[in-house]
Each structure stands twice: as C-alpha cells, then as structure tokens.
Amino acid sequence: MKQLKLHEIRNGEETPLVVMKNVSKEFRSKDFTTQALDSINCEIYQNEIVAIMGTSGSGKSTLLNILAALDKPTHGELTFHGVPMIEQFQEPTSSEFRRQNIGFIFQNFSLLDELTVSDNVAMPLILLNEDTKKITQKVTDVLAKLSIADLAKKKPTELSGGQKQRVAIARAIIANPQLLLADEPTGALDVNTTNDILTTLVQLKKLSNQTIILVTHDPHVSTYADRVLFFHKGKLVDEYINQEHSDNLTMIFDKFKNIQRSYLHV
Numbered sequence: 001m002k003q004l005k006l007h008e009i010r011n012g013e014e015t016p017l018v019v020m021k022n023v024s025k026e027f028r029s030k031d032f033t034t035q036a037l038d039s040i041n042c043e044i045y046q047n048e049i050v051a052i053m054g055t056s057g058s059g060k061s062t063l064l065n066i067l068a069a070l071d072k073p074t075h076g077e078l079t080f081h082g083v084p085m086i087e088q089f090q091e092p093t094s095s096e097f098r099r100q101n102i103g104f105i106f107q108n109f110s111l112l113d114e115l116t117v118s119d120n121v122a123m124p125l126i127l128l129n130e131d132t133k134k135i136t137q138k139v140t141d142v143l144a145k146l147s148i149a150d151l152a153k154k155k156p157t158e159l160s161g162g163q164k165q166r167v168a169i170a171r172a173i174i175a176n177p178q179l180l181l182a183d184e185p186t187g188a189l190d191v192n193t194t195n196d197i198l199t200t201l202v203q204l205k206k207l208s209n210q211t212i213i214l215v216t217h218d219p220h221v222s223t224y225a226d227r228v229l230f231f232h233k234g235k236l237v238d239e240y241i242n243q244e245h246s247d248n249l250t251m252i253f254d255k256f257k258n259i260q261r262s263y264l265h266v
C-alpha cells in the first residue's frame with residue numbers, strides 16, 4: 001500500500017496545529033517488539049475535523065495518546081502550534097499541556113456519577129485553579145451552548161446516552177482546548193443520537209473554530225469529518241477528503257473495506 005506524502009489541505013497558507021514527522025511508537029517487552037506506529041507523517045490544521053479509521057490494532061489509540069502527550073513516541077518529531085513537543089512528554093509539563101490544550105471525549109462518556117452535570121463540566125476549570133465566579137459563569141455559558149442548561153442539577157445516572165455525551169462535550173470544551181480528541185464518541189449511541197452528536201461537533205467547528213480528531217470504526221461517522229485518515233498496521237495508508245455533492249459514504253466504505261480485506265489476507 002502506498003505511503004502518503006504530507007497533504008497540504010490548505011496550500012500551506014496556514015501553520016498546522018499539529019505536525020507529525022516520521023512519528024513511530026514501539027512497545028518493547030522481553031520477548032518481542034510491537035510497532036504500534038510506523039513513520040507517520042501528517043498535518044492537522046486548525047478548524048478541521050479529522051476522522052481516524054483503521055483495523056483493530058492499527059495504532060489509532062496510540063496515535064491519540066501521543067497527540068495528548070499521554071505517551072511518548074519512540075522516534076520522530078511532533079510540533080504543536082509550531083512549537084516542538086519535547087518537555088510536553090514529561091511530567092509535570094505533560095499534565096499542564098493537556099489541561100491547557102486538549103479536550104477528551106470517550107465512548108463511555110467517563111462522567112463522575114456522584115457529581116452533578118454542572119460539577120462534572122466544571123472539573124477542567126477547577127483543575128486549572130480558575131476563580132469560582134468565573135467557573136460558574138463559564139459552566140452556565142457552555143451548558144447553554146450545548147442546549148443542556150436544564151440538566152445542570154441532574155446526576156449522570158439520570159441522563160440518556162445522548163445527554164451524557166453532550167455533558168462530556170461541554171466538559172471537554174469548557175477550558176477552550178486547541179484540540180478535541182474523541183475516541184469512538186458515538187460508539188454507544190443509536191443512529192439518531194449519533195447524528196445529533198456529530199452535528200453538534202460540526203457546529204463547534206463552525207462556530208468556535210474547534211479542531212477535532214475523532215477515532216471511529218463507522219464510515220457514516222467519518223462523513224461528518226473534513227478528512228479521513230486510514231491506518232493499517234501502524235502506518236498511515238490512505239486519506240480521503242469529504243466533498244460536497246459526492247457519495248462520501250460509499251468512498252469511505254470502499255477504502256475502509258479495501259484495508260480490511262488486506263488485513264484479512266496478509
């Protein structure tokens with residue numbers, strides 16, 4: 001399969017938010033080495049939604065972990081906003097980097113059941129030691145933005161899956177992160193709720209210039225992205241740019257099927 005060249009989606013007019021150059025990650029144990037990522041070259045631009053698709057074990061989670069500085073690449077270089085990521089892979093800078101720059105959304109929502117919706121959403125700002133009055137105002141604003149103001153006093157156990165994911169999105173964006181990382185954000189939701197959550201993410205991009213990287217197994221989910229990156233055995237093997245007036249779903253489905261086919265036969 002062909003290895004991609006760097007794709008300059010915006011003709012180099014803009015500094016990418018993230019640049020990865022020959023990023024590799026090996027997990028070594030006593031007996032063997034797993035090449036989780038193999039020489040990834042990629043740029044993520046501000047204000048784009050990028051979907052990451054790939055076969056099981058292709059390195060998607062490893063990639064998210066490296067982007068969030070939860071894991072350090074074995075080789076290669078990353079820059080974030082043009083600044084090389086070096087100390088960001090070491091504590092305490094690593095935690096600080098995440099608090100300042102990264103928002104997370106998970107398939108299982110990862111809300112704290114004993115806290116109210118408001119308190120869950122406030123958590124990133126509490127960790128940033130923000131002033132209590134400011135936190136209250138920001139929580140009010142973000143709940144209104146996501147149309148869940150009426151849920152403020154409820155506990156996560158009282159919410160539907162879609163409502164929980166809206167709360168999780170509110171928590172993820174309250175500190176204005178540069179980058180939102182979403183790991184199968186609609187994996188636990190039905191089709192209508194999936195569309196509703198994806199529309200919300202697209203709105204965040206349009207209204208707040210939010211950059212979003214989401215991992216998904218679902219070609220339908222990928223149609224909401226601007227670009228789809230396909231991973232296989234740790235390599236970035238293909239790319240698709242969603243176009244208006246195109247059958248994006250069929251294109252993405254076919255590309256993913258080709259990769260899965262080669263997975264089964266190699």
Ligand SMILES: Nc1ncnc2c1ncn2[C@@H]1O[C@H](COP(=O)(O)OP(=O)(O)OP(=O)(O)O)[C@@H](O)[C@H]1O
Nearest residue numbers: 027034035036054055056057058059060061062063
């Ligand atoms: N901490 C670790 N130690 C050893 N090997 C690991 C570790 N984390 C991941 N791997 C291996 O690295 C490879 C990539 O894993 P990764 O979890 O990134 O894949 P994935 O594409 O997210 O898979 P899935 O879709 O099944 O979640 C796999 O072979 C996996 O077994």
